[in-house]
Amino acid sequence: MTATTLLRNGRIVTLAGPSGTDLTVSELTIAGGRVHRPVDRPQEIIDLAGALVTPAFVDTHVHATNTGLLLTGLDLTRCASLPDLLAAVRRFAARNPDASVVWGHGWDETRWPQRRPPGRAELDEAVGGRPAYLSRIDVHSAAVTTPLAAPAAGAPGYSASEPLTRGAHHIARRAALAAITPAQRRDLQRTFLARAASLGIGYLHECAGPDVSGLDDLRELLTLDGPRVVPYWGEPVADAEQARSLLAASGAHGLAGDLFCDGSIGSRTAALHEPYRDAPDTSGHAYLDAEAIGAHVAACTIAGVQAGFHVIGDAATAAIVAGFSLAGRAVGAAALAQRRHRLEHLEMIDDGQAAALARWRVVASMQPCFDRCWGGPDGMYAQRLGPERAAAMNPFAMLERAGVQLAFSSDTPVTELGPWLAVDAAVRHQTVSSALTLRGALAAHTIGGHRAAGDTDPLAGTLAPGAPASYAIWDTDRLPALDGTTAPPRCLRTVVDGETIFEEAS
Numbered sequence: 001m002t003a004t005t006l007l008r009n010g011r012i013v014t015l016a017g018p019s020g021t022d023l024t025v026s027e028l029t030i031a032g033g034r035v036h037r038p039v040d041r042p043q044e045i046i047d048l049a050g051a052l053v054t055p056a057f058v059d060t061h062v063h064a065t066n067t068g069l070l071l072t073g074l075d076l077t078r079c080a081s082l083p084d085l086l087a088a089v090r091r092f093a094a095r096n097p098d099a100s101v102v103w104g105h106g107w108d109e110t111r112w113p114q115r116r117p118p119g120r121a122e123l124d125e126a127v128g129g130r131p132a133y134l135s136r137i138d139v140h141s142a143a144v145t146t147p148l149a150a151p152a153a154g155a156p157g158y159s160a161s162e163p164l165t166r167g168a169h170h171i172a173r174r175a176a177l178a179a180i181t182p183a184q185r186r187d188l189q190r191t192f193l194a195r196a197a198s199l200g201i202g203y204l205h206e207c208a209g210p211d212v213s214g215l216d217d218l219r220e221l222l223t224l225d226g227p228r229v230v231p232y233w234g235e236p237v238a239d240a241e242q243a244r245s246l247l248a249a250s251g252a253h254g255l256a257g258d259l260f261c262d263g264s265i266g267s268r269t270a271a272l273h274e275p276y277r278d279a280p281d282t283s284g285h286a287y288l289d290a291e292a293i294g295a296h297v298a299a300c301t302i303a304g305v306q307a308g309f310h311v312i313g314d315a316a317t318a319a320i321v322a323g324f325s326l327a328g329r330a331v332g333a334a335a336l337a338q339r340r341h342r343l344e345h346l347e348m349i350d351d352g353q354a355a356a357l358a359r360w361r362v363v364a365s366m367q368p369c370f371d372r373c374w375g376g377p378d379g380m381y382a383q384r385l386g387p388e389r390a391a392a393m394n395p396f397a398m399l400e401r402a403g404v405q406l407a408f409s410s411d412t413p414v415t416e417l418g419p420w421l422a423v424d425a426a427v428r429h430q431t432v433s434s435a436l437t438l439r440g441a442l443a444a445h446t447i448g449g450h451r452a453a454g455d456t457d458p459l460a461g462t463l464a465p466g467a468p469a470s471y472a473i474w475d476t477d478r479l480p481a482l483d484g485t486t487a488p489p490r491c492l493r494t495v496v497d498g499e500t501i502f503e504e505a506s
Contacts, residue, residue, distance in 0.1 A: 003043050004031040010048025011477060015055055015443055016464030030469040033498035037465050050477040052489065054442070055461050056202025056470040056496060057419035058449020060365040061257070061344055061409035064206055064221050064229075065180070065213060066105065066139070068188025070413040071195060074104030076134065082114045086126050089134070093127040100179040102132035105413050107143070108266070109136075110380045117163050118143040133176035137373075139414055140264035141165040148172045156285075157269075165269055166285055170211040177214060185220060193226030197502035199418055200472030200491040202227050203449060205365070205409070207257030207344065208250075209234030215250055222251060226501055227494075230453045232257030232308065236288065238295050240302035247305060253453065255300055256308025256342050260287045262316035265347070265384050266374070270313035272348075277386040284313050293323025298330040301339050306454055308342040308365075317346065321353050324360055337361040340454050345370075345411075347393045354395075354402035363405045363452045368425035368441070369415035370394060375430040395434045396426055396444075407448035408441070419445050420480060420488035427482050438482060469498040 008027035017023030029036040074092045079085040085107055093102050109117045123132055124145050132145040143163040149172060152158050157166025164172050180188070196204060204227045208218040211234070218231055233252035236259060237243040243255060262284055263269025268276050271286040288296075293309065300307035311320050320343065328336045342363040347370065349357075357364070371394045374380035381390035400406055408422050415421075423442055429435035436444070447461030459467035474489040494502040 004029050004036070004039055005044040005046060006038060006042035007046050007048055007053065008038070010051050010053050010473075012053040012463060013055075013442070013479065014463040015439075015447060016459070016462040016467070028463060028465075030495075030498055033469050035463050035465055035467045035469050048473065051492065052474040052476050052478060053463070053471050054200070054474065055446040055463055056472050056494060057200050057445050058203040058205075058407070058452070058461065059196065059201050059409045059412070059417070059419065060205045060407045060449050060452045061207050061367065061411045062192075062196075062204050062417075063139075063212065063411075063413060064189045064192045064204070065177075065185055065217055066135075067195075067413045067417065068190075068192040069103050070105045071191050072188065074102065074134075075106055076104045077106030077108075077137065079107055079112075081112045082109070082116065082118060085118055085134075086122060089123065089126045089132065093130065093132070100131070101148075101176050102127050102130055103176065104132075104134040105139070106137050107134060108380070110266070110383055120144070120146060120149060120161050131176065131179065133172065135173075136163065136267060137414060138264040138266040140169070140267040140269050142169055142172060144172045144176075148175050151175055165263070165267055173211075174214075177217070182216070182220065185217060186224070189221050189224055190226075193224055194502075195417060196227050197494050198491055198504075200474070200494050201417075201419060202470045202472070202494055202496040202501070203230065203453075204228070205230045205232060205257070205449070205453065207232050207234060208252075209258050211260065212258050219251060228496055234259035234310070236292060236296045237299045240299050243299045243303040243305065247303070254306030254308065254342075255296070256306050257344060258310045259296070259308065261293065261309045261311045261319060262286055262313050264312060266380055268384065271315040271319075272313045273315045273318070276384050278383055283315065286316060286319060288319065288323075290319050290322035290326060293320060294326030294330065297324055297327035297336070297341060300341070301327065301331045301335050304339070306339055306341055308344065310344045312345045312347045314348040317349050317353055321356050324356070324362070328360065333360070340405075340451065342407075342452055346399075348389075349395065349399070351398065351402065354399050354404055358403035361405070363407055363448070364399055365407045365409055365452050366394060366396065367409055367411045367415060368394070368396070368422040368429070369410060371429050371431075371434075372421070372425035373415060379430070391431045393431075394429070395431075396429065396436050397434050400436065400440060405448055405451045406440075406444040407452035408445040418488060424480070424482045424484070424488070428484060438479060470496045
């Protein structure tokens with residue numbers, strides 16, 4: 001007989017009411033890894049003492065090893081100036097003389113008085129010529145020292161003195177990752193998984209690929225305990241046979257995630273129709289054209305798996321829509337829609353493009369904290385694009401109205417791991433017309449995450465009877481006010497399919 005556990009005396013947000021409303025109950029039963037209606041004689045009773053319970057969060061875009069490096073290594077996100085960064089690098093290098101690579105993440109020159117990134121010569125001096133890799137906050141460029149820059153000489157995006165972008169950056173990152181031993185990588189991934197579980201996250205979508213991590217990195221992650229990991233591999237294919245071969249080699253759930261159509265706004269590598277306001281000589285860089293996009297989508301559709309792409313700039317979005325149109329003509333609109341392909345970021349999009357994506361049932365995996373960090377009239381987007389284009393970034397409400405399924409994530413280490421921060425950012429979008437309701441934001445970070453993985457269970461991401469018993473218990477008796485003045489609630493327990501993966505120490 002299946003053991004039963006009754007949760008009672010709490011506020012349980014099921015997200016299972018009409019149209020996904022925040023139906024709240026005070027008790028429910030867990031048995032066999034599923035949610036059931038309350039029973040008279042449970043074998044275990046958990047008194048919630050008024051605590052809030054929500055479905056477990058889903059983070060649909062993460063980079064586990066890189067986030068482990070941030071959590072255990074050199075965090076540059078709080079450096080207020082270029083001298084601050086150089087001082088932090090010197091201290092870290094001195095404290096870690098045996099580190100194979102001085103690895104740091106998170107600098108953002110748009111927040112500094114100097115308004116310039118670190119140069120190679122000053123980094124070489126700070127670390128004594130050792131290999132050093134310091135990724136920009138968006139992870140689409142990096143300041144590196146000479147030992148890591150040398151293999152990238154001559155590649156697109158190479159500079160003899162400035163941070164590397166594009167292909168040169170990918171070469172340097174691969175060299176830096178190669179210096180991490182398998183044992184170190186496992187420790188980094190375990191650190192990341194434990195942190196995610198402690199934040200009420202039950203499911204993670206790892207967005208791996210040849211320019212991001214590596215097959216060994218992805219395979220290792222899938223062997224570890226913690227939140228359930230849905231693996232994606234971002235590498236283009238030309239036909240269904242190639243797609244099936246790559247899926248078998250990688251163990252991936254789909255050929256999606258960080259398959260780059262373009263870069264990022266912060267590194268000025270996102271592909272735009274019009275030049276950057278603060279760099280009129282460039283409109284960014286497109287890595288895939290409509291034909292390559294269409295071929296990949298058609299191949300994955302025929303192979304029966306999800307395709308997906310990283311897309312940020314408006315020119316890249318246009319290429320995506322054109323590519324999906326080509327794929328639809330090749331395989332048929334119904335087959336295209338059945339696969340529920342996905343797009344990462346999708347920050348610049350208009351009404352017509354949104355309507356087309358909705359017809360193809362494309363999922364938008366988006367990051368509300370991008371707006372929190374870089375939106376607004378004085379933010380990085382406005383610096384790079386001007387206020388008019390910046391105000392239209394990340395239009396959550398427009399996409400929701402168009403019928404595009406939203407799924408939320410952190411893109412950690414790009415923004416901080418923490419689902420309540422993302423929910424808050426979506427509710428308090430700096431362009432008010434793009435904001436979501438609390439229910440809409442919460443659903444995007446729970447139900448939407450399961451839809452983004454192609455989950456066909458209509459109850460996944462809810463706590464309705466029959467749903468997977470995946471939930472988080474919080475140290476509050478109500479949904480957060482989300483007014484920006486209070487800290488997010490603290491997670492007390494995270495459960496996935498009836499199994500506890502995190503419990504706060506008493």
